[in-house]
Amino acid sequence: MSAPGSDSQGMHYLESLPRRAVTVYLPLAVFVCVLLFPFYWMTITTFKPNAELLSREGNPFWVLQPTLAHIEKLLFQTSYPQWMWNTVVVSVVSTCASLAAAVLAAYAIERLRFRGAKPTGLAIFLAYLVPPSILFIPLAAIVFRLGLFDTRWALILTYPTFLIPFCTWLLMGYFRSIPYELEECALIDGASRWQILVKIILPLSVPGLISAGIFAFTLSWNEFIYALTFVSSSETKTVPVGVVTELVEGDVYHWGSLMAGALLGSLPVAVLYSFFVEHYVSGMTGAVKE
Amino acid sequence: MAAVTLSQVRKAFGSTEVVHGVDISIDDSEFCVLVGPSGCGKSTLLRMIAGLEEISSGRIEIGGRVVNDVAPKERDIAMVFQNYALYPHMTVSDNMGFSLKLAGRPLQEIRSRVDEAAQILGLREYLERYPRQLSGGQRQRVAMGRAIVRKPQVFLFDEPLSNLDAKLRVQMRTEIKELHQRLRTTSVYVTHDQIEAMTMADKIVVMNMGKVEQIGSPLELYDNPANQFVAGFIGSPAMNFLPGRINGAGIDIGEGIRVPVPAGATVAAGREVVVGVRPEHLAVGADGLPATVVVVEPTGADTQIFCKLAGTDITAVVRERHEFHPGVPIRLTAQLTYLFDPASGARLA
Ligand SMILES: Nc1ncnc2c1ncn2[C@@H]1O[C@H](COP(=O)(O)OP(=O)(O)OP(=O)(O)O)[C@@H](O)[C@H]1O
Numbered sequence: 356m357s358a359p360g361s362d363s364q365g366m367h368y369l370e371s372l373p374r375r376a377v378t379v380y381l382p383l384a385v386f387v388c389v390l391l392f393p394f395y396w397m398t399i400t401t402f403k404p405n406a407e408l409l410s411r412e413g414n415p416f417w418v419l420q421p422t423l424a425h426i427e428k429l430l431f432q433t434s435y436p437q438w439m440w441n442t443v444v445v446s447v448v449s450t451c452a453s454l455a456a457a458v459l460a461a462y463a464i465e466r467l468r469f470r471g472a473k474p475t476g477l478a479i480f481l482a483y484l485v486p487p488s489i490l491f492i493p494l495a496a497i498v499f500r501l502g503l504f505d506t507r508w509a510l511i512l513t514y515p516t517f518l519i520p521f522c523t524w525l526l527m528g529y530f531r532s533i534p535y536e537l538e539e540c541a542l543i544d545g546a547s548r549w550q551i552l553v554k555i556i557l558p559l560s561v562p563g564l565i566s567a568g569i570f571a572f573t574l575s576w577n578e579f580i581y582a583l584t585f586v587s588s589s590e591t592k593t594v595p596v597g598v599v600t601e602l603v604e605g606d607v608y609h610w611g612s613l614m615a616g617a618l619l620g621s622l623p624v625a626v627l628y629s630f631f632v633e634h635y636v637s638g639m640t641g642a643v644k645e
Numbered sequence: 646m647a648a649v650t651l652s653q654v655r656k657a658f659g660s661t662e663v664v665h666g667v668d669i670s671i672d673d674s675e676f677c678v679l680v681g682p683s684g685c686g687k688s689t690l691l692r693m694i695a696g697l698e699e700i701s702s703g704r705i706e707i708g709g710r711v712v713n714d715v716a717p718k719e720r721d722i723a724m725v726f727q728n729y730a731l732y733p734h735m736t737v738s739d740n741m742g743f744s745l746k747l748a749g750r751p752l753q754e755i756r757s758r759v760d761e762a763a764q765i766l767g768l769r770e771y772l773e774r775y776p777r778q779l780s781g782g783q784r785q786r787v788a789m790g791r792a793i794v795r796k797p798q799v800f801l802f803d804e805p806l807s808n809l810d811a812k813l814r815v816q817m818r819t820e821i822k823e824l825h826q827r828l829r830t831t832s833v834y835v836t837h838d839q840i841e842a843m844t845m846a847d848k849i850v851v852m853n854m855g856k857v858e859q860i861g862s863p864l865e866l867y868d869n870p871a872n873q874f875v876a877g878f879i880g881s882p883a884m885n886f887l888p889g890r891i892n893g894a895g896i897d898i899g900e901g902i903r904v905p906v907p908a909g910a911t912v913a914a915g916r917e918v919v920v921g922v923r924p925e926h927l928a929v930g931a932d933g934l935p936a937t938v939v940v941v942e943p944t945g946a947d948t949q950i951f952c953k954l955a956g957t958d959i960t961a962v963v964r965e966r967h968e969f970h971p972g973v974p975i976r977l978t979a980q981l982t983y984l985f986d987p988a989s990g991a992r993l994a
Pocket residue numbers: 658663681682683684685686687688689690837
């Protein structure tokens with residue numbers, strides 16, 4: 356007590372690790388548990404035999420006799436592989452198309468300074484705010500007219516309606532952080548607008564493109580309403596719709612297969628995220644740092 | 646290489662005009678410096694020459710060709726930006742060769758020209774580095790290198806040294822001047838630093854509030870400023886200005902304090918004037934104008950004396966060493982004076 360200053364100095368060294376444990380790692384652990392619990396639940400349900408699934412005995416958080424029956428049912432008695440393929444095709448194509456359109460739109464709005472660029476940017480943002488649950492009715496009419504009902508094209512062409520506004524908005528912010536001088540310098544160096552976009556802007560926006568791409572891919576991968584409305588036959592369904600419509604028969608829930616479908620369906624997105632997580636973070640925090 | 650001529654060039658952003666009818670003619674292989682206080686329209690003028698900014702009216706000619714409606718890349722110019730604007734994702738050699746590559750030159754030629762420029766600027770070892778791996782001075786050199794590989798008709802510089810520390814600035818100043826003597830490319834250089842202007846220029850254009858105040862060689866501007874603004878802007882420390890009134894053969898600048906009217910001046914008696922005298926034209930002696938020392942700053946080579954004369958703060962620079970203390974009365978003699986009109990700032994004598 357006589358020398359509190361030096362005392363606390365000495366204690367600080369001992370304290371720093373426990374304190375970090377309480378202020379950083381404990382909350383982090385809680386967070387991780389909460390986030391990962393659904394996945395854990397999906398995983399154990401996937402491997403539980405039906406008897407164990409429905410019995411009130413025993414520990415609900417563990418599996419005693421793991422089985423592959425649910426996965427087998429999913430893969431061989433439903434069109435799950437086909438749904439997966441449909442989801443991949445629809446997500447990849449609509450993401451790529453949306454990104455291409457969004458790059459052009461964002462660059463034009465942000466840098467060409469044409470009259471009405473600002474209102475256009477705002478309008479695009481507002482378009483993003485219109486919820487799909489309102490839009491799907493008029494879109495359904497259009498899809499019917501075009502004769503696209505129950506094809507993958509119905510989804511590939513309607514997903515960009517929410518992907519393009521979203522990606523444009525994200526890329527606009529990204530392009531804004533690239534200094535004007537770079538473009539002016541390129542202009543003097545003899546580059547055309549197109550060359551500036553391809554050789555200067557895009558290479559510098561790679562992190563932004565990756566974040567936009569991941570977001571767009573995830574949104575279209577998980578999309579439900581349009582997929583439910585515009586597609587009806589089993590061969591054209593996507594995973595989210597297929598799992599819900601074909602693994603629930605009346606009031607019978609095939610829990611094991613449902614969970615297996617959800618688990619397998621979320622794997623590609625998880626892999627994608629972990630692959631690009633670094634770019635993704637730097638994409639959220641801005642562009643050019645010299 | 647080419648001459649650059651601006652005739653009655655104006656620029657308005659919306660309804661505010663920021664450049665009001667500028668006429669400048671820059672000869673072939675001349676180094677011309679545009680200098681003026683912040684916001685006077687120097688960068689705007691330079692960007693108009695580059696074609697990055699449209700001109701509202703007037704005419705710009707480069708090498709005898711009117712370029713008002715010519716795209717930047719067809720003007721055959723190169724520009725060095727204040728923040729260098731190096732492409733962050735390209736190596737030094739790609740940065741320097743970018744314009745040649747866009748022009749579709751053969752790889753062999755690009756390499757040899759980049760090499761030549763790197764040789765001149767001492768960048769040989771850095772060719773494979775990225776801009777973020779370079780120091781400020783090196784980036785500056787890369788920006789210059791990017792300009793010189795193209796062998797353009799005109800170099801444009803927009804405050805290229807303002808991001809460097811004082812010592813490097815002096816060094817780069819010399820390098821740019823050497824480079825110009827070697828290449829003899831017509832150059833337009835923007836700065837707000839009058840010392841940079843004085844030391845580098847063949848021709849200085851002093852600008853203020855979107856207008857040209859005076860054009861001339863550095864010493865012309867120093868010896869013969871056209872008005873009070875130029876007189877105050879060129880020279881360091883700045884010229885002292887003392888308000889006064891003509892009275893016979895002298896000018897009253899305070900209670901019983903008089904300076905003689907400069908020889909050859911014809912100004913009406915009783916007229917209000919501003920007397921200008923450069924610090925280096927003031928001498929300390931046994932008699933002269935009575936002043937009180939406020940602060941003394943010896944720099945080694947000379948001594949700056951800040952003092953009060955007839956209620957006005959003035960500066961004197963003297964070569965000989967004096968032991969002055971604040972509050973001591975001294976006597977100053979003005980060896981050379983200028984007269985200005987207090988209202989318009991025009992030079993009277
Ligand atoms: N895009 C623009 N829109 C509106 N006004 C502008 C624009 N660019 C410049 N100005 C105005 O034009 C005037 C001149 O600007 P300019 O950049 O040419 O000044 P400067 O002499 O280069 O100053 P500094 O030494 O600070 O760089 C300023 O008052 C500025 O506010």
